Amino acid sequence: MRFTRGIIALVITAGVCWRFPLFHVVTRKTATAENAATTFNARQFAETFWTKQLPASLDKTVKAAVLLSAIQSDVATAKRNFSRSVGLSEGYFYFVSGTGRVVAVLDDEISLAVTAGSTNAEVSLQTGLIFGNTLRDGTGLLNASDYPNSQDFNDIAAALNHIVETRVLPKLRGQAKVGANISFVGCTEVDDESADLKPLKVVPIQTEAE
């Protein structure tokens, strides 16, 4: 009786597994190819963004001197006119450009004076390791809701940070000498207005020594 019941259970299980297979067997090569085709490639996406989409938008920045002047007059108005924010976050971003004279070169930042006659550090170009979403969110070109999950969107931020660390910062460090003039385009994130606005902490996207 027990043997018969066992056989019946086995037949039912086999029937269910035949109708609803548990898995498909594929070669590793096929699996890798299928995986690559369906997996979001953040590095590739960041590369296309960096070389095609971003250069076309570099003229949509606010000039650093204009922004600093606006901030000095009224932080709230400057924020309303020039910043962008993501979702419900209280932090906000500026997509900023300008030219400034190097007043100091530190381990992980280069300080620039950008307004006429100023000798103070008004903009600080970040040259250390780049963390966070400043680049991804600061340009306003990428929208979180365009991506199926937050992991992919976060991977884009990491890939963009990596591009800056490997392509922009080595050149910038080579150009940075006190007294030199440097033009830049970059993004800045403001979480704490008292700390992040004086000076403006800018993650550079493009720099040029003049």
Place this chain on the structure above:
Amino acid sequence: MNANARELFKKLQPLIALAVMVIALALLSDKFLTFANQRNILLQISVNLCLSIGMTLIILTGGIDLSVGAMLGLAGAVAAGLLKSGFVLKAFGVVLQFTPFGAVVAGILVGLALGGFNGLAITKFKLPPFVATLGMLSIARGLTMLWTGGFPVTDLGPKFGFIGAGVLLSVPMAVWISAVLVVIFYFISRRTVLGRYIYAVGGSEKAAAFSGINVNRVKFWVYALGGALAAVAGLIVTARLDAADPKAGLGYELDSIAAVVIGGTSLSGGRGSILGTVLGCLIIGVLNNGLFLLDVSPFWQQVVKGLVILAAVAADKLGARQE
């Protein structure tokens, strides 16, 4: 109050508590009785209900399982990993690409195996349930981290996601799943031989053994079923988030034990029911929801929940002493 009335009052205690809470919250918050909020409460308790059904069976035998949250996490992670990346058989140069159905089956089998391991540790090696399942908590958490590398496994697809986020006849799938499990396990506990054995073992292990019940086998299967139910909860959580979070299920065992105790199941075993646990889950769900609607600080929510658990256990002990 005579003995019958006292017994009836004791049985109705969770229901009375729930009714009082519902009336109070309906008066205090105009959002509480809305359809969307009621649906939300059911959705939120569905995971705890899956865990608590298994926990009820375990506590009925006089045991306890502290590893259900960790087993939930591991089962969800295994299912997500198999669905996303398959299982590589290096020696044969092939990959087993799991279907959503296959991933679900694998997840449940993982839960069954882990629960079975708990059962073996308790019955064969005579470890106290508290210690055995505490060990499993650590083992399952470690295995989850090893399997996922500490990162979430995301993007599992709409078919798998239907388990947690799908809707059938305007009711979330997670609620359907937990409701079906309640019916099945209510039937098992009340109408099958295994169910009667579970109550007998919890009432008195010695008496159960003398009357010919294989106590170890009953305990083994109760822990194995607890693991399988934790796995179902893990699949719901993973599907609902469309991601397996390596830290999923952290602290869920406490909510589960609380629901069982509040529902009237005695921590010393032998007394309680699946329906009581359903009420316990509803009480915890309504309590969480109500405190949230009333804008009570999450820190105070923890304090209130702890006090409710203490009150439930104290009432149980007081009742036992009176008897």
